[in-house]
Amino acid sequence: MGVGKTTIGQELARKLQYGFIDTDAEIEVKYGMKTVDIFSIYGEKDFRKTEREIVMETCQMEGKVISLGGGAFKQEEIRQACLEHGIVVFLDMTWEFWKERISILSPTRPLLQEKSLDDIEKLFNDRQAIYQDHHIRVQIDNLGVDQAVEAIYDELKLR
Ligand SMILES: Nc1ncnc2c1ncn2[C@@H]1O[C@H](COP(=O)(O)OP(=O)(O)OP(=O)(O)O)[C@@H](O)[C@H]1O
Protein backbone atom coordinates (compact mmCIF):
# COMPACT_ATOMS: atom_id res chain seq x y z
CA MET A 1 0.00 0.00 0.00
CA GLY A 2 1.25 3.45 -0.94
CA VAL A 3 4.59 2.37 -2.34
CA GLY A 4 3.93 4.33 -5.54
CA LYS A 5 2.10 1.94 -7.87
CA THR A 6 -0.19 4.67 -9.21
CA THR A 7 2.48 7.38 -9.49
CA ILE A 8 5.15 5.10 -10.97
CA GLY A 9 2.70 3.10 -13.11
CA GLN A 10 1.44 6.24 -14.80
CA GLU A 11 4.98 7.31 -15.72
CA LEU A 12 5.92 3.82 -16.86
CA ALA A 13 2.90 3.75 -19.17
CA ARG A 14 3.95 7.09 -20.65
CA LYS A 15 7.46 5.80 -21.29
CA LEU A 16 6.20 2.57 -22.86
CA GLN A 17 3.47 4.43 -24.76
CA TYR A 18 0.96 2.07 -23.21
CA GLY A 19 -2.47 2.85 -21.84
CA PHE A 20 -2.78 3.21 -18.08
CA ILE A 21 -5.45 1.83 -15.76
CA ASP A 22 -5.59 2.34 -12.02
CA THR A 23 -8.02 -0.16 -10.55
CA ASP A 24 -8.73 1.99 -7.44
CA ALA A 25 -9.71 4.88 -9.72
CA GLU A 26 -11.98 2.55 -11.72
CA ILE A 27 -13.65 1.36 -8.51
CA GLU A 28 -14.19 4.96 -7.38
CA VAL A 29 -15.80 5.82 -10.74
CA LYS A 30 -18.08 2.80 -10.45
CA TYR A 31 -19.31 3.78 -6.97
CA GLY A 32 -19.14 7.51 -7.66
CA MET A 33 -17.26 8.09 -4.40
CA LYS A 34 -13.85 7.95 -2.76
CA THR A 35 -12.39 4.71 -1.40
CA VAL A 36 -12.74 5.78 2.25
CA ASP A 37 -16.46 6.34 1.67
CA ILE A 38 -16.87 3.02 -0.16
CA PHE A 39 -15.30 1.27 2.85
CA SER A 40 -17.47 3.10 5.38
CA ILE A 41 -20.77 2.86 3.48
CA TYR A 42 -20.52 -0.52 1.71
CA GLY A 43 -17.68 -2.23 3.62
CA GLU A 44 -14.41 -3.83 2.57
CA LYS A 45 -16.07 -7.04 1.36
CA ASP A 46 -18.08 -5.17 -1.24
CA PHE A 47 -15.01 -3.15 -2.28
CA ARG A 48 -13.01 -6.39 -2.75
CA LYS A 49 -15.74 -7.93 -4.90
CA THR A 50 -15.76 -4.92 -7.21
CA GLU A 51 -11.96 -4.87 -7.20
CA ARG A 52 -11.93 -8.52 -8.27
CA GLU A 53 -14.41 -7.91 -11.10
CA ILE A 54 -12.41 -4.94 -12.40
CA VAL A 55 -9.03 -6.66 -12.19
CA MET A 56 -10.31 -9.84 -13.87
CA GLU A 57 -11.52 -7.73 -16.78
CA THR A 58 -8.58 -5.33 -17.10
CA CYS A 59 -5.77 -7.86 -16.64
CA GLN A 60 -6.74 -9.54 -19.91
CA MET A 61 -6.15 -6.32 -21.88
CA GLU A 62 -3.02 -5.90 -23.97
CA GLY A 63 -0.71 -2.89 -24.05
CA LYS A 64 -1.64 -1.54 -20.63
CA VAL A 65 0.12 -0.74 -17.42
CA ILE A 66 -2.29 -1.58 -14.62
CA SER A 67 -1.78 -0.28 -11.09
CA LEU A 68 -3.54 -2.47 -8.57
CA GLY A 69 -4.71 -1.52 -5.11
CA GLY A 70 -2.35 -2.46 -2.30
CA GLY A 71 -4.60 -5.25 -1.05
CA ALA A 72 -5.63 -6.72 -4.40
CA PHE A 73 -3.17 -9.61 -4.16
CA LYS A 74 -4.91 -10.81 -0.99
CA GLN A 75 -7.30 -12.48 -3.43
CA GLU A 76 -5.94 -15.69 -4.90
CA GLU A 77 -8.07 -15.30 -8.04
CA ILE A 78 -6.53 -11.89 -8.74
CA ARG A 79 -3.00 -13.17 -8.15
CA GLN A 80 -3.44 -16.10 -10.49
CA ALA A 81 -5.04 -14.01 -13.26
CA CYS A 82 -2.37 -11.30 -13.11
CA LEU A 83 0.46 -13.83 -13.11
CA GLU A 84 -1.09 -15.66 -16.05
CA HIS A 85 -1.98 -12.68 -18.25
CA GLY A 86 0.53 -10.05 -17.25
CA ILE A 87 3.99 -9.23 -16.04
CA VAL A 88 3.64 -8.59 -12.33
CA VAL A 89 6.00 -5.99 -10.89
CA PHE A 90 6.49 -5.95 -7.12
CA LEU A 91 7.56 -2.54 -5.82
CA ASP A 92 9.41 -3.55 -2.69
CA MET A 93 10.06 -1.22 0.24
CA THR A 94 11.44 -1.91 3.69
CA TRP A 95 9.40 -1.02 6.77
CA GLU A 96 12.03 1.57 7.77
CA PHE A 97 11.37 3.58 4.62
CA TRP A 98 7.69 2.84 4.23
CA LYS A 99 6.71 3.87 7.76
CA GLU A 100 7.73 7.44 6.91
CA ARG A 101 4.81 7.54 4.41
CA ILE A 102 2.08 6.57 6.86
CA SER A 103 1.06 10.13 7.72
CA ILE A 104 0.68 11.03 4.03
CA LEU A 105 -1.31 7.88 3.30
CA SER A 106 -3.68 7.64 6.29
CA PRO A 107 -6.31 10.17 5.18
CA THR A 108 -7.03 8.25 1.96
CA ARG A 109 -6.22 4.63 2.97
CA PRO A 110 -9.05 3.28 5.16
CA LEU A 111 -7.04 0.31 6.45
CA LEU A 112 -4.52 2.63 8.09
CA GLN A 113 -7.10 4.59 10.02
CA GLU A 114 -7.56 4.16 13.76
CA LYS A 115 -4.63 1.72 13.91
CA SER A 116 -1.57 1.80 16.14
CA LEU A 117 1.91 1.77 14.62
CA ASP A 118 2.29 -1.83 15.84
CA ASP A 119 -0.93 -2.86 14.06
CA ILE A 120 0.25 -1.18 10.87
CA GLU A 121 3.63 -2.90 11.10
CA LYS A 122 1.84 -6.23 11.50
CA LEU A 123 -0.29 -5.53 8.42
CA PHE A 124 2.87 -4.60 6.50
CA ASN A 125 4.68 -7.80 7.56
CA ASP A 126 1.68 -10.11 7.10
CA ARG A 127 1.33 -8.96 3.52
CA GLN A 128 4.88 -9.70 2.44
CA ALA A 129 4.03 -13.32 1.65
CA ILE A 130 1.35 -12.47 -0.92
CA TYR A 131 3.69 -10.11 -2.75
CA GLN A 132 6.19 -12.92 -3.35
CA ASP A 133 4.10 -13.99 -6.36
CA HIS A 134 5.59 -11.72 -9.04
CA HIS A 135 7.73 -11.69 -12.18
CA ILE A 136 9.88 -8.65 -11.46
CA ARG A 137 10.92 -7.16 -8.11
CA VAL A 138 12.32 -3.67 -7.83
CA GLN A 139 13.67 -2.40 -4.51
CA ILE A 140 12.57 1.24 -4.41
CA ASP A 141 13.60 2.47 -0.94
CA ASN A 142 16.01 5.03 -2.32
CA LEU A 143 14.50 5.58 -5.74
CA GLY A 144 12.62 8.63 -6.92
CA VAL A 145 9.73 8.12 -9.34
CA ASP A 146 11.87 8.50 -12.49
CA GLN A 147 14.54 6.16 -11.15
CA ALA A 148 11.91 3.55 -10.28
CA VAL A 149 10.46 3.80 -13.80
CA GLU A 150 13.95 3.33 -15.29
CA ALA A 151 14.58 0.30 -13.07
CA ILE A 152 11.33 -1.37 -14.14
CA TYR A 153 11.93 -0.46 -17.78
CA ASP A 154 15.40 -2.06 -17.66
CA GLU A 155 13.98 -5.25 -16.14
CA LEU A 156 11.27 -5.39 -18.81
CA LYS A 157 13.90 -5.03 -21.56
CA LEU A 158 15.75 -8.05 -20.17
CA ARG A 159 12.70 -10.26 -20.56
N1 LIG B 1 9.41 7.08 -5.45
C1 LIG B 1 8.73 7.86 -4.60
N2 LIG B 1 9.40 8.64 -3.73
C2 LIG B 1 8.74 9.41 -2.84
N3 LIG B 1 7.38 9.49 -2.74
C3 LIG B 1 6.67 8.74 -3.60
C4 LIG B 1 7.29 7.89 -4.56
N4 LIG B 1 6.32 7.25 -5.26
C5 LIG B 1 5.16 7.71 -4.74
N5 LIG B 1 5.36 8.59 -3.76
C6 LIG B 1 4.32 9.26 -2.95
O1 LIG B 1 3.74 8.27 -2.11
C7 LIG B 1 2.33 8.44 -2.00
C8 LIG B 1 1.61 7.18 -2.45
O2 LIG B 1 1.84 7.01 -3.85
P1 LIG B 1 0.80 6.21 -4.75
O3 LIG B 1 -0.58 6.70 -4.54
O4 LIG B 1 1.33 6.22 -6.13
O5 LIG B 1 0.94 4.75 -4.11
P2 LIG B 1 0.14 3.41 -4.47
O6 LIG B 1 1.10 2.30 -4.35
O7 LIG B 1 -0.57 3.58 -5.74
O8 LIG B 1 -0.92 3.34 -3.27
P3 LIG B 1 -2.17 2.33 -3.15
O9 LIG B 1 -1.60 1.03 -2.67
O10 LIG B 1 -3.05 2.93 -2.13
O11 LIG B 1 -2.79 2.23 -4.48
C9 LIG B 1 1.99 9.68 -2.84
O12 LIG B 1 1.96 10.78 -1.98
C10 LIG B 1 3.17 9.78 -3.80
O13 LIG B 1 3.40 11.12 -4.21
Ligand SMILES: O=C(O)C1=C[C@@H](O)[C@@H](O)[C@H](O)C1
Ligand atom coordinates in the same frame (compact mmCIF):
# COMPACT_ATOMS: atom_id res chain seq x y z
O1 LIG C 1 -3.77 -1.90 0.75
C1 LIG C 1 -5.01 -1.93 0.68
O2 LIG C 1 -5.69 -2.85 1.16
C2 LIG C 1 -5.68 -0.85 -0.05
C3 LIG C 1 -4.92 -0.01 -0.83
C4 LIG C 1 -5.52 1.00 -1.71
O3 LIG C 1 -4.87 0.96 -2.96
C5 LIG C 1 -7.01 0.79 -1.89
O4 LIG C 1 -7.27 -0.28 -2.77
C6 LIG C 1 -7.69 0.54 -0.57
O5 LIG C 1 -7.44 1.66 0.26
C7 LIG C 1 -7.14 -0.72 0.09
Ligand SMILES: [Mg+2]
Ligand atom coordinates in the same frame (compact mmCIF):
# COMPACT_ATOMS: atom_id res chain seq x y z
MG1 LIG D 1 -2.59 3.36 -6.16
